[in-house]
Each structure stands twice: as C-alpha cells, then as structure tokens.
Amino acid sequence: MRYLVSVIDDKDNPGSTDRGPAINAFNERLIAEGHWVFSGGLADTGAATVVDNRGEQAVFSDGPFVESKEYLAGVWVWEAPDLDVALRLAAEASEVCDRKIEVRPFL
Amino acid sequence: MSDVAEAVTRAHHDEWARVVAALTRRFGDLDIAEEAAAEAFATAVERWPADGVPPNPGAWLTTTANRRAIDRLRRESKRDDKHREAQMTYGHPPEPAGAIDDDRLRLIFTCCHPALAMEARVALTLRMVGGLTVPEIARAFLVRGTAMEQRITRAKAKIKAARIPCRMPSADDLPDRVSGVLAVLFLVFNEGYLASGPGAGPVRHDLTTEAIRLTRLIRALLPQDGEVAGLLALMLLTEARRAARVSADGELVALDEQDRGAWDAELIAEGHRLVRERLAAAAAGAAPGRYQILAAINAVHTSARDIRDTDWSQILALYDQLVRLDPSPIIALNRAVAVAELDGPEVALAIVDRLAEALAGYHAYHATRADLLRRLGRSRQSRAAYDRAIELAGNTGETAYLTRRRAQLR
Numbered sequence: 001m002r003y004l005v006s007v008i009d010d011k012d013n014p015g016s017t018d019r020g021p022a023i024n025a026f027n028e029r030l031i032a033e034g035h036w037v038f039s040g041g042l043a044d045t046g047a048a049t050v051v052d053n054r055g056e057q058a059v060f061s062d063g064p065f066v067e068s069k070e071y072l073a074g075v076w077v078w079e080a081p082d083l084d085v086a087l088r089l090a091a092e093a094s095e096v097c098d099r100k101i102e103v104r105p106f107l
Numbered sequence: 108m109s110d111v112a113e114a115v116t117r118a119h120h121d122e123w124a125r126v127v128a129a130l131t132r133r134f135g136d137l138d139i140a141e142e143a144a145a146e147a148f149a150t151a152v153e154r155w156p157a158d159g160v161p162p163n164p165g166a167w168l169t170t171t172a173n174r175r176a177i178d179r180l181r182r183e184s185k186r187d188d189k190h191r192e193a194q195m196t197y198g199h200p201p202e203p204a205g206a207i208d209d210d211r212l213r214l215i216f217t218c219c220h221p222a223l224a225m226e227a228r229v230a231l232t233l234r235m236v237g238g239l240t241v242p243e244i245a246r247a248f249l250v251r252g253t254a255m256e257q258r259i260t261r262a263k264a265k266i267k268a269a270r271i272p273c274r275m276p277s278a279d280d281l282p283d284r285v286s287g288v289l290a291v292l293f294l295v296f297n298e299g300y301l302a303s304g305p306g307a308g309p310v311r312h313d314l315t316t317e318a319i320r321l322t323r324l325i326r327a328l329l330p331q332d333g334e335v336a337g338l339l340a341l342m343l344l345t346e347a348r349r350a351a352r353v354s355a356d357g358e359l360v361a362l363d364e365q366d367r368g369a370w371d372a373e374l375i376a377e378g379h380r381l382v383r384e385r386l387a388a389a390a391a392g393a394a395p396g397r398y399q400i401l402a403a404i405n406a407v408h409t410s411a412r413d414i415r416d417t418d419w420s421q422i423l424a425l426y427d428q429l430v431r432l433d434p435s436p437i438i439a440l441n442r443a444v445a446v447a448e449l450d451g452p453e454v455a456l457a458i459v460d461r462l463a464e465a466l467a468g469y470h471a472y473h474a475t476r477a478d479l480l481r482r483l484g485r486s487r488q489s490r491a492a493y494d495r496a497i498e499l500a501g502n503t504g505e506t507a508y509l510t511r512r513r514a515q516l517r
Binding site: 003 | 220222268270271272276277279
C-alpha cells in the first residue's frame with residue numbers, strides 16, 4: 001500500500017529551518033526498513049505555475065492553485081502494509097520535520 | 108410477536124456483532140461484512156417461518172452471510188480483478204497466542220480508529236458491533252438519519268481506502284487507542300441503558316451487557332488504566348439498578364422511587380471495590396478522569412440505603428470536579444439536579460434555564476425543567492415542559508414515566 005505523505009508548513013508560524021540533518025537520518029531509516037519510495041522538499045509556492053489546457057489554448061498562471069496560509073512544503077511516498085504503520089512513521093516524521101504531516105492513500 | 112419473529116430478534120441481538128466480526132476478519136472489508144450480515148438476517152426472516160428456526164441460529168447466520176459475501180466478491184471479480192485481489196489478500200493471519208483473541212474486540216479497535224472522526228467511530232461501532240439501525244443511531248445522537256448514513260458510509264470508505272487494519276493495536280499504541288474505545292463503549296452502554304428504538308423495551312440489556320463484557324476485557328488487558336476501571340465501575344453501578352429501574356408495566360422508575368432492595372448487591376460491591384481502588388490511586392497523586400468521577404458519583408448514590416441518606420454535598424463536589432474537566436451542558440444539567448437538593452429548585456432552575464439554547468433538542472433538559480417547575484408549583488409551565496420532554500423522549504419507559512408525572516400535576 002502506498003501513501004502520499006505531505007509536509008505542511010504554516011506561513012504565519014513556520015517550522016524550524018535546521019531540520020535537514022535529522023530528515024536525512026530519518027530517510028536513511030525509511031530506506032533501510034523498506035518504506036521509502038520517494039521524497040523531496042519543494043521550492044516556495046511563489047515558484048509554482050498553474051497550467052489549464054481544458055479550453056482552446058493553454059493558460060499559464062503564476063503561483064499555486066490555491067493561496068493559503070498553510071501550504072505543501074515537501075512530499076514523501078511511502079510503502080507501508082497499513083495505516084497504523086504509516087501513522088506511526090508520520091508521527092515521527094512530524095517531529096523530525098517540525099511540521100504537520102498529512103497521510104493520504106493512493107488508490 | 109410470533110415465535111419465529113422473536114427468534115430472529117433474539118438472533119439479531121445475540122449474533123449480529125459476532126457475524127460481522129467474523130466476516131470482517133475473513134474478508135477484511137466492513138462493507139462486505141455488514142451487507143452480507145444484513146442479507147443473512149433478511150434471509151432468516153424469509154426462510155425461518157417456512158423452514159423452522161435452525162438449531163444453531165448463529166452458525167446458520169454466519170454460514171449464510173459467508174456465502175453472500177463470497178457471491179458478492181465473485182460478482183465483483185468479474186468486473187474488476189484487481190479489486191478482488193485486494194479483498195482476498197487483505198485478511199490478516201491469526202494473532203500470536205497470548206493476545207486477546209476476540210473478533211469483536213478487534214472489530215471495535217477498527218471502528219474506534221483514531222484516524223476516524225469521533226462521531227464516525229461511535230456511529231460505526233453502534234452499527235457494526237451494536238447492530239443498531241441507522242435511524243436508532245441518528246436518534247441517539249440527535250442528528251438526521253441521512254446525515255448519519257453519510258457519516259457511516261464515509262467512515263467505511265476511509266477504512267478501505269486508507270487501509271485501516273482490523274487487528275489489535277501494538278502495545279505502544281494501546282493506551283491511546285483504549286481511551287477512544289472507552290468513549291465509544293460508554294455511548295453503547297448508554298444506548299442500552301436508555302434504548303431509543305420504538306420496538307425495543309426501555310432497557311436493551313444486551314447492549315449494556317455487551318458494553319460491560321468488552322470493558323471487562325479491556326480491563327483485563329490494562330489493569331493499571333484508571334479510566335478503564337472507572338468506566339467499568341460506572342457501568343456496574345448503573346447496571347446494578349437495572350431491575351429497580353423499570354416497573355412491572357415497563358415504566359422507568361426514578362432514583363428517588365426505586366426499591367433499593369432490588370439493587371444487585373454483588374455488582375454494587377464490585378463497583379465499590381473499583382472506586383475504592385481509584386480513590387487510593389487519586390490519594391497517591393493520580394488525577395482522576397471523567398469516568399472515575401462519574402463512578403464515584405454513582406458510588407455515593409449506591410451507598411445510601413434511602414434517598415434521604417444521599418450525601419448530596421459530596422455529589423455536588425464531585426460534579427464541580429467534573430465540570431472543570433468537561434464543561435459540557437449535559438454535565439451542567441446533571442449538576443443542577445444535585446444543586447436542587449442542596450440549594451432548592453429555584454437556584455437549580457436558574458442554572459438549567461441558562462442551558463436552553465444548547466439543550467433545546469434534548470429530552471432530559473425538558474424533563475429536568477419540568478420537575479423543577481413542578482416542585483416550585485408552576486404547574487402550567489411544568490406541563491409545557493413535560494409535553495416537550497415526552498415529544499423528544501425516544502424511550503418507551505421514559506415516555507410512560509413522564510406521562511404519569513404530567514398527569515399528577517394539579
């Protein structure tokens with residue numbers, strides 16, 4: 001079972017910026033335990049571009065698809081046998097990243 | 108009710124949770140388990156009048172439900188092989204020896220999973236474990252039936268999509284998972300204590316017994332948990348009054364009119380032992396949670412040989428402690444009953460009236476008000492409050508009680 005694990009930051013109350021080494025160590029463990037599929041931190045939402053080509057021609061707009069106080073700061077894809085395992089890892093991930101985590105299953 | 112109809116009703120009470128839990132374990136899918144169980148009971152209603160009630164209704168129902176589930180999976184496998192594969196491989200291997208092996212307990216932990224909203228946990232447990240119908244659950248929680256149906260459907264969909272497992276939680280997760288289960292079991296107990304179905308008797312002994320049975324299991328697993336002990340004591344001290352709580356003609360009997368000789372001395376002794384155990388822990392510095400305080404309140408009630416011997420000041424002190432922990436309007440309403448005994452109905456009525464907005468749809472609010480107004484001699488207002496309470500009360504015994512009290516107004 002695969003889960004998309006989103007790291008959520010808060011513009012008004014951002015998590016600390018010195019989490020890199022701890023996250024690296026956590027990733028090593030995820031890999032060793034067979035949970036790690038993918039991970040990556042994301043550039044600021046200001047660097048996002050939304051593309052809409054449902055009409056006659058593609059429309060490009062600057063910025064994220066939704067402006068909000070909370071935003072996606074990074075993602076993981078994990079392999080886990082069930083939600084209990086994913087939630088236990090996510091509880092650790094939240095502490096390691098100093099940010100909120102959303103766990104969402106893939107179809 | 109005919110013998111067969113009665114057998115179906117009894118089988119539903121006795122076997123529903125077992126059938127759903129066994130199927131959930133086998134097929135790893137609540138939806139399939141619930142639907143197959145419901146179909147098996149529908150088949151029983153159809154077939155038992157002609158074929159007779161089988162010698163072992165539980166086994167008959169489980170076998171029938173299993174067949175229905177397999178039929179459904181076969182139908183679906185033709186449409187979607189991948190889906191079928193997921194269903195078939197999802198079942199879990201047996202737990203290692205030593206773990207509590209109870210399908211229903213496992214099912215409860217799934218229904219009470221922390222990834223589900225609290226409301227969904229309660230609704231799901233009552234549906235899947237309690238076997239209550241959606242309208243009965245909706246009534247218990249003062250919401251519309253369609254909203255409750257949606258809540259249950261959404262919860263089942265999440266369990267499936269996110270793969271919430273049907274098994275005992277790990278030792279690390281257990282304490283947190285237990286407090287979620289206790290909240291749900293307390294609500295199940297309350298549904299049994301004050302049954303809401305129009306066809307049901309005033310007390311659904313099966314639900315109170317089931318809640319107590321499962322709470323005892325959790326107590327055996329977590330003997331140090333104060334709230335588990337507190338909840339068990341609370342249930343036992345409430346259950347002990349069951350025989351005295353309903354009259355021969357099915358009317359609820361209020362605490363002040365109960366025959367205290369009919370209380371179950373053994374259950375009271377067991378409940379008091381648990382409360383004493385928690386009082387000792389509190390004296391040693393453990394802060395009591397709400398179930399322990401509620402149990403202590405019930406211990407005070409069950410210690411009085413006569414209603415006039417009730418130590419109301421101790422009860423009020425316990426309610427004050429409870430309000431600090433849980434400032435909900437229902438707790439405030441119950442506290443007002445103790446206030447009425449100590450400071451008189453007028454003071455209590457002022458407190459109750461402040462809860463009007465929050466509790467306008469709650470029968471006990473109107474019943475409490477009616478009683479206070481009656482004691483103040485304000486008969487016309489008391490009658491109106493009784494009218495409203497009777498309108499809202501779903502319990503047959505309570506309706507009978509309220510109707511009699513209204514008729515006694517001058």
